[in-house]
Amino acid sequence: MIRTVVVAGALLLGVGAATAQQDVAVKQDNLMRAQAKSLYTVMLKMVKGEIPYDQAAVDAAIAQLEASVSARTMIALMTALSCITGLKE
Numbered sequence: 001m002i003r004t005v006v007v008a009g010a011l012l013l014g015v016g017a018a019t020a021q022q023d024v025a026v027k028q029d030n031l032m033r034a035q036a037k038s039l040y041t042v043m044l045k046m047v048k049g050e051i052p053y054d055q056a057a058v059d060a061a062i063a064q065l066e067a068s069v070s071a072r073t074m075i076a077l078m079t080a081l082s083c084i085t086g087l088k089e
Helices: 002-048 054-087
Strands: none
Touching: 002 054
16 A cells, blocks of 8 residues: 555656656747847848848847846756756656
8 A cells, every 4th residue: 555655656746756857848939039039130131141230139139038048047957956856846
């Protein structure tokens, strides 16, 4: 009986950790898409000469990239904590 309870508890803990990992994966995917938009839509097209140079657009893209770096750090920390504790946010 105790063995069944221990196995069930371990399975529930594993399911909770997997669910937390999926949530982190979605957040990381959204973050990477935002970074790609700044890099490719603004910066790369400007470097290639496809769109005219616009300092305001460059500043906005760099600010977004700087903000995403801190967000990425938070996602990495949440991933580490969820792996260790098996808890959601």
